[in-house]
Amino acid sequence: MRATWSRWTLGPASISGASPRRAPDGAAPPPIRYGRERDRRARAAPRHLADRARALRDRRDGRRSPGSAAARRRHPDFVRRRAGGDVRGTAGGDGLARGRVGLGGHDRGADGRNLLPGVVADGRAIRERRRRREGRPDPLHHRSDEAHERDRIQGSGSGRQDLRRKRAPRRVRPIPVPDRPRPLSTGVPLIPNVRLLALAALLLGAAALLLGWREGRRYERSASERAVVFASLGARDAQALTEEAIRLYGAGQFPRACEKFGRAAADDPASAARRQDVIRCFEGWGWHALREGRPDEASLLFKHGLIETPDDPGLLKGLGVAAVHAGRPDDALAPLERAARAEYDPEVRLLLAHLHDRRDNPAQAVVNLRAVLEREPSNESARRLLEKVEREWRAEAGFRREITPRFVVKYRDTLDAEARREIVTQLEAAAARVTRMLAYTPQQRTTVVLYEHHEFRDVTRVHAWATGLFDGKIRLPVGRVRPPATELERLVVHEYAHAAIHDLARGRAPRWLHEGLAQVLEGATSDPILRAPSGLTLAGVEALAGDQDPLRARAGYNIALWIVRDLLDRGGGMESLRELLARLGAGESIAEAMPRVYGLRLTELESQWRRILGG
Known part of the structure; x- marks a missing residue:
């Protein structure tokens, strides 16, 4: 059996035994495969080719495709494949032998028409290599059944001729382009004269600018009026911030409240009330910290408020009180003196009187107490303290001083020098004992005043059984007859203990x-x-x-x-x-x-x- 091989079309092939002859253009046929895959493809190839030919004829004749499931089940090839057979390669021939290449015969379909022959190799149809859609039926150019039959009888092969008869072999098939009677539309109508359009746009823009300028001139406000508008807006914002800050302040959220007050003052810089709100906020925050036992924090808060208003009496007062609570009475004098000069405050004056009295400065203490009594003659605290300071001042006139690392000892010239030295020695020993037991030492020197017995009773006004007193100063009665050393030691330790406890608490x-x-x-x-x-x-x-x-x-x-x-x-x-x-x-x-x-x-x-x- 002899046939020709075509590279691009399906048709009669040239096969001599198992040695295929190469195609005229040098292309080799597809490789021959063996095994189960070969059998499976061999069984599937005839059905595929038959269905394809039948579909082409039905599409041409306008009939329903017989390649539906029911038609395929009625097809003789389908029946034979279901029975285990295969489509024979030649009329009256047997099935394809294992490992050989078979040429399918001309079978007839269910409608009695001839089917195109199918070439199978190792159980599958030989399919030449070609470009996409090349060699397939062209929907624009159909061949008739007579052309196929003529090719089969004459042996010329459908693959030897150009199916469309309009191009040379192996050239790119031209694609017909439909006529386009008009250009694509962009959706925007074209204006013939573009210059007129541009001129119209310029005129409209100029008119709009002129109209806007005139309207602006008509409704333009002066600079002062605009400033009033901006100021009113800032005032409304500041009012809202102030209300929020007051709410936070009442809830005890002092940090956030002071921040809101500060923003309100920044939004309304011309308002003195806004600045006062900031100052009062820091003042209240400082007193709150002081009540909770944080004098150092309170001092920082009062100082922060003084940055804005250095002479605010409330902040100066708080700073002085915080220094006293922190155990730094010397640091409290300067801010309290400034607060007293700024405005009258009886509490500031009384505190200054106590500080000056403790520093053994009765003259300044008397000045502050008399200033209070001038304004408030019925102030009993100021009156009692004034009487005490004046008594001490009179009694201690002409006293000498001896200063040690821990004490300031005041005494008369008539006091026996030996008795004085013994008392000073006992004081140093008492300070060492209390420091060792209590693990605390007062930060300031302690003032010790040595009186004679009658002076002691006159100044202190204590009961007759009292042998010593601490009221910010240690006051001891000393006579010509010295008490026993053990009794003097216990007395000195007792009074110095009062000084240490007072300073610690x-x-x-x-x-x-x-x-x-x-x-x-x-x-x-x-x-x-x-x-x-x-x-x-x-x-x-x-x-x-x-x-x-x-x-x-x-x-x-x-x-x-x-x-x-x-x-x-x-x-x-x-x-x-x-x-x-x-x-x-x-x-x-x-x-x-x-x-x-x-x-x-x-x-x-x-x-x-x-x-x-x-x-």
């Missing part, structure tokens, strides 16, 4: 704590069989300790000593007691500090002490 320790701890530091022991009235309270203990009756006063001292000893035995020792004093100095009350240090409320402790002492 910033003057806020209650009297029962003062007297009980001072006795502990001097070395006194409590009475184990001490008894007290069943309804006694801490306030009653303080009243007993200040009673003019020596026996009652001694009972008050003994109870205060027993209470402090009980606190020391509860755990923590002197360290817990020192923490209690520090909390008092930071601004906490005794009722707030006691449960934080000892874990019990003050009322619970009182109840326990009454039950023990009264039983």
